[in-house]
Amino acid sequence: MTEAPLVLGEGPLRPEDVVSVAYGRRIVLGRAARERMLASRAVLEGALARGDAVYGLTTGVGAIKTISVAPEAQAEFQVRLLRAHRVGHGELAPPPFVRAVMAVRAAGLAVGVAGVRPDLAEAFCTALDSPVTPRVHQLGSIGQADLSQLAEIGLALIGYGEDGAALAATGYSPIVLQPREAHAIVCANSYSMGVACLGLHRADLALRALDVSAATSLEALCGNVDAMHPAVAAVRPHRGVAETVERLHKLLRGGGLLTGARRPRMLQDPLAFKVVPQTHGAARAALGHCRDNLEVELASSGDSPIVLAEEDRAISTGNHDITPVAIGLDYARLGLAQAVTIAGERVQKLLDGSFTGLTTGLRPDPGSPDDGLAIVANGAASLAAEARLLAQPVTLEQPTSGIAAGIEDRITNAPTAARRLHDMAGLAIRLAAVELICAAQAIDLRGITGELGEGTLRAYQATRRSIPVATPEAADGDIDALQSWLTSDELP
Structure with missing residues (x-):
């Protein structure tokens, strides 16, 4: 069944809405949004007729905000503004990133305080129906409005350059911008927000995958499931802990560990096994905080100036500052890093016979000089290290305070x-997939496949569909297929 189009103006935009548009859902401008935009546009046109000084409408922007834009120069100024802000670098963003950006910007305009025509929001929506996605460079924004990325999209929307021609060749009609509209295209954090929605969605999937790999590792270790007792969350109810405990119980349900039919090997397991509820709970709390901030931003306008229809004027604001979201993204990565760290440690423990009581490297033949899975530890450590480096906060970084003649002396690095x-x-x-490979090998060596929980059995079976039991003669298998399963609807 084809998903119904997302109608802007019928309710707040949610992160999952952005994800759906990024992967192909249609988006259209609703009647209420159109009416709000027409009302704010009328106010701005009145200001223009009176000759009021309005930033980005009758003046230049940034360091040239004191220079007036003459009425006869408005059409040319719109194109020049977009060209001047096209300063992207680095690799091109994947098409889903760009589609997410376009959806977020259309939604921001639909709030109805930017003073632009409905035609501009509809241009974004119509362009999203095209099979052509504008090329956008990943680098160029410092997180005080994603000027460079949005300028590249804006130029395509007006039919400029190769991307504009390619878009027009599909039947899209390039928009002719009116006063203020070029500035309205770039004056937003839509790249940061669009990518953040996709990143949060992927992080949610990652944490669910780590739940599965952690539960399967508990089976492999014959761990002590008392650490997952519901009382753990009841006596210390931090956000996310109860949800994690419930999820682990669902994965282990019906298995020998949870029923008590299989006794734990140790009274106290290593912390990487024992503190999964607390660690994954903290990650869930961090991701939840990030989601809260994204939802506020998606339902808001980050424009400056904003039109106050009831006062018949436009005012300059600092709403382009995206500090709450940027900090939330830093927090989300710090939370996820904790779950990644203990997953990496569980892999090391599963490969160490002193913790499992099995062979080093989980070799089927104790007398074999073969490494078994021992060297898998290196790849796991590399993944965990890389992830932790990406978790380092970026909101504290201030490369310069001299941008725009010293005006932009505070940045957020939200896109980063x-x-x-x-x-x-x-x-x-990927690390969760590696952990499942090690856990499945330990489960086979123990011969406990028939004692697994409902969810952990499904994880074991999915692993074995892609990865054979590790022997000196066995093929390596397809870890990419296992990784894909971890993000599929089949995940327990």
């Missing part, structure tokens, strides 16, 4: 924070 969350979550999912 968002990209790093997305990348880090991908590493976490």
Whole structure:
């Protein structure tokens, strides 16, 4: 069944809405949004007719905010503003990133305080129907409005350059910008927000995958499931802990560990096994905080100036500062890093016979000189290290206070924070796949397949569909397929 189009103006935009548009859902401008935009546009046109000084409408922007834009220069100024802000560098963003950006910017305009015509929001929506996605460079924004990325999209929307021609060739009609509209295109944090929504979605998947790999490792270790007792969350109810305990119980349900039919090997397991509820709970809390801030931002306008229809004027604001989201993204990565760290440690413990009571490297033949899975530890440590490096906060970094003649003396680095969350979550999912490979091998060596829980049995079976039992003669298997399963709807 084809998903119904997302209608802007019928309710707040949610992160999952942005994800759905990024992967192909249609988006259209609703009637209420259109009416709000027409009302604010009328106010701005009145200011223009009176000759009021309005930033980005009758003046230049940034360091040239004191220079007036003459009425006869408005059409040319719109194009020049977009060209001047096209300063991107680095790799091109994947098409889903760009589609997410376009959806977020259309939604921001639909709030109805930017003073632009509905036509501009509809241009974003119509362009999203095209099979052509504008090329956007990943680097160039410092997180005080994603000027460079949005300028590249804006130029495509007006039919400028190769991307504009490619878009127009699909039947899209380039928009002719009116006063203020070029500035309205770039004056937003839509790249940061779009990528943040995709990063949060991927991080949620990663944490669910780590729940599965952690529960399967508990089975493999014959761990003590008392540490997952519901009382753990009841007597210390930090956000996310109860949800994690419930999820672990669901995965282990029906298995020998949870029923008590299989006794734990040790009274006290290593912390990487014992503190999964607390650690994953903290990660869930961090991701939840990030989601809260994204939802506020998605339902808001980050424009400056904003039109106050009831006062018949436009005012300059600091709403382009995205500090709450940037800090939330840093917090999300720090939380996820804790779950990644203990996953990496569980891999090391599963490969160490002193903790499992099995062979080093989980070799099927104790007398074999073969390494077994021992060297898997290196790859796991590399993944965990890379992820932790991506978790380092970026909101404290201030490369210069001299941008725009010293006006932009405070930055957030929100786009970097968002990209790093997305990348880090991908590493976490890969690490969960590595952990499952080790856990499945230990389960086979113990011969306890028939004693697994409902969810951990499904994880074991999915692993064995892609990865054979490790022997000196066995093929390596397809870890990419296992990684894909960890992000699929089949995940328990």
